[in-house]
Amino acid sequence: xxxxxxxxxxxxxxxxxxxxxxxxxxxxxxxxxxxxxxxxxxxxxxxxxxxxxxxxxxxxxxxxxxxxxxxxxxxxxxxxxxxxxxxxxxxxxxxxxxxxxxxxxxxxxxxxxxxxxxxxxxxxxxxxxxxxxxxxxxxxxxxxxxxxxxxxxxxxxxxxxxxxxxxxxxxxxxxxxxxxxxxxxxxxxxxxxxxxxxxxxxxxxxxxxxxxxxxxxxxxxxxxxxxxxxxxxxx
Amino acid sequence: xxxxxxxxxxxxxxxxxxxxxxxxxxxxxxxxxxxxxxxxxxxxxxxxxxxxxxxxxxxxxxxxxxxxxxxxxxxxxxxxxxxxxxxxxxxxxxxxxxxxxxxxxxxxxxxxxxxxxxxxxxxxxxxxxxxxxxxxxxxxxxxxxxxxxxxxxxxxxxxxxxxxxxxxxxxxxxxxxxxxxxxxxxxxxxxxxxxxxxxxxxxxxxxxxxxxxxxxxxxxxxxxxxxxxxxxxxx
DNA sequence: AGACACCCAACTGGATCCAATCTACATAAG
DNA sequence: CTTATGTAGATTGGATCCAGTTGGGTGTCT
Numbered sequence: 001x002x003x004x005x006x007x008x009x010x011x012x013x014x015x016x017x018x019x020x021x022x023x024x025x026x027x028x029x030x031x032x033x034x035x036x037x038x039x040x041x042x043x044x045x046x047x048x049x050x051x052x053x054x055x056x057x058x059x060x061x062x063x064x065x066x067x068x069x070x071x072x073x074x075x076x077x078x079x080x081x082x083x084x085x086x087x088x089x090x091x092x093x094x095x096x097x098x099x100x101x102x103x104x105x106x107x108x109x110x111x112x113x114x115x116x117x118x119x120x121x122x123x124x125x126x127x128x129x130x131x132x133x134x135x136x137x138x139x140x141x142x143x144x145x146x147x148x149x150x151x152x153x154x155x156x157x158x159x160x161x162x163x164x165x166x167x168x169x170x171x172x173x174x175x176x177x178x179x180x181x182x183x184x185x186x187x188x189x190x191x192x193x194x195x196x197x198x199x200x201x202x203x204x205x206x207x208x209x210x211x212x213x214x215x216x217x218x219x220x221x222x223x224x225x226x227x228x229x230x231x232x233x234x235x
Numbered sequence: 236x237x238x239x240x241x242x243x244x245x246x247x248x249x250x251x252x253x254x255x256x257x258x259x260x261x262x263x264x265x266x267x268x269x270x271x272x273x274x275x276x277x278x279x280x281x282x283x284x285x286x287x288x289x290x291x292x293x294x295x296x297x298x299x300x301x302x303x304x305x306x307x308x309x310x311x312x313x314x315x316x317x318x319x320x321x322x323x324x325x326x327x328x329x330x331x332x333x334x335x336x337x338x339x340x341x342x343x344x345x346x347x348x349x350x351x352x353x354x355x356x357x358x359x360x361x362x363x364x365x366x367x368x369x370x371x372x373x374x375x376x377x378x379x380x381x382x383x384x385x386x387x388x389x390x391x392x393x394x395x396x397x398x399x400x401x402x403x404x405x406x407x408x409x410x411x412x413x414x415x416x417x418x419x420x421x422x423x424x425x426x427x428x429x430x431x432x433x434x435x436x437x438x439x440x441x442x443x444x445x446x447x448x449x450x451x452x453x454x455x456x457x458x459x460x461x462x463x464x465x466x467x468x469x470x
Numbered sequence: 471a472g473a474c475a476c477c478c479a480a481c482t483g484g485a486t487c488c489a490a491t492c493t494a495c496a497t498a499a500g
Numbered sequence: 501c502t503t504a505t506g507t508a509g510a511t512t513g514g515a516t517c518c519a520g521t522t523g524g525g526t527g528t529c530t
Contacts, residue, residue: 018312019312020312020482020483020484021483021484022300022483022484045510045511045512046511046512047510047511047512055484055485056484056485056486057485057512058293058483058484058485058486059483059484061297061512061513062296062297062300065257065297065300065301065304066300066303066304068301069300069301069304069305070304071397075512077253077254077255077491077512077513078490078491078492078511078512078513079491079492079493079511079512080492080511080512090393090394093392093393093394093395094394097336097394097395097398100335100336100339101332101335104335157328158325158328159325159328159329159332160328160332162306163332163398163402167398255512255513255514256513256514257513257514280480280481280482281481281482282480282481282482290514290515291514291515291516292482292515293513293514293515293516294513294514296482296483310482312482312483312521313481313482313483313520313521313522314481314482314521314522315481315482
């Protein structure tokens with residue numbers, strides 16, 4: 001559920017990250033799946049991964065358990081692990097869940113946002129725009145979530161945030177895919193600026209704007225996926 | 236995220252459950268944590284668990300990863316795993332999340348419920364009442380979730396259901412604890428009958444009733460926990 | 471007596487080894 | 501020619517073994 005919360009408490013500076021090999025592996029593999037290096041349905045072979053990272057199969061196996069719990073892979077006994085494939089209805093369902101949960105947490109956050117919070121968000125947004133113009137897909141995916149997250153932190157709703165993060169990991173895969181396929185993210189960029197502006201004035205209308213932002217992103221994505229499917233069966 | 240969805244598709248009869256040792260271990264350990272056999276903050280020693288189940292430490296370690304992902308334990312490197320402790324605000328947050336998500340999915344489910352679905356729910360409810368009168372805490376916990384789940388299945392919202400299940404696993408711990416401490420579950424029993432009745436007539440007012448049911452459960456639980464704390468520091 | 475260094479027991483992390491199972495290909499029978 | 505069967509290689513599941521870390525206890529020095 002709420003794994004991958006490294007850096008959960010940046011309250012204390014000077015915090016070293018001491019993670020075990022399985023955790024580090026899970027992080028790396030998750031990133032690679034999100035980036036599309038491992039495609040939907042592709043099998044993940046323990047030995048191959050172990051060889052790549054120059055370790056034994058055991059930490060790989062533990063990492064697989066984490067990824068499976070995060071919903072990124074499914075593994076069948078004695079048959080190995082494959083990258084999860086989601087039907088489009090379930091992808092849309094994920095976006096609808098995000099819309100509901102993120103609007104809820106944003107409601108809590110809105111009244112508690114300080115200038116400090118907002119400045120951090122603005123900073124992330126600038127990095128996001130920069131990454132987008134440089135077409136650095138992986139960075140855009142990561143920073144997109146970072147921006148959303150930064151808006152929700154003031155709510156101080158730890159469980160909700162963990163849940164949302166889990167869903168975002170899954171949608172990230174498709175968002176990054178969409179970035180490769182379309183230019184619909186232009187629209188999202190403008191949305192982000194508008195969201196930040198509304199947050200600055202603590203305008204409650206940002207809630208519904210956020211809902212539209214997420215739902216539209218879902219629809220755009222499904223359109224792109226559908227277009228790819230009919231335009232040719234090429235992978 | 237959406238782990239533990241065994242039996243997801245009973246479409247084909249004669250389906251044997253073939254789970255690996257780590258999965259079986261995770262199921263068993265989860266149940267023991269939920270039942271309070273392992274208390275909050277209690278350390279789980281790999282070797283001890285392995286000895287209990289007469290297996291090596293390796294499957295135990297993989298099971299731990301699953302439980303950690305489900306939020307039931309936290310493990311620090313070289314220091315082992317302990318059962319998660321949640322502050323009361325986060326417990327309430329979990330109930331609020333349940334209220335939001337379960338009301339949402341119930342909205343989808345309500346119009347799609349057939350007599351068949353409702354009869355199954357009624358059957359489960361009877362078993363639940365039976366277990367409650369026999370004071371079989373573990374069974375009450377499990378069947379309580381089964382009843383809720385049975386109401387949501389018609390919605391055909393797989394991701395939402397998986398998310399809700401994950402949260403319910405966590406709240407189950409405290410619900411079972413509450414069953415030991417108070418008799419507030421009487422109230423919940425009547426709620427369940429009322430919910431089923433409203434579902435039978437496809438009355439949309441069941442949505443808000445469900446919200447109240449869950450939120451009240453959360454408040455009752457927190458009261459019970461608080462009462463225990465002030466009445467004495469006894470474990 | 472208190473503080474510091476060192477050592478040892480307990481435990482976790484990771485590697486290697488062996489067993490169980492699946493897949494694919496080859497072979498044989500209908 | 502198609503279908504069933506058997507066998508070999510590949511791959512996963514689980515056990516055992518070794519190394520590294522942690523925390524507590526003891527002994528010594530101040």
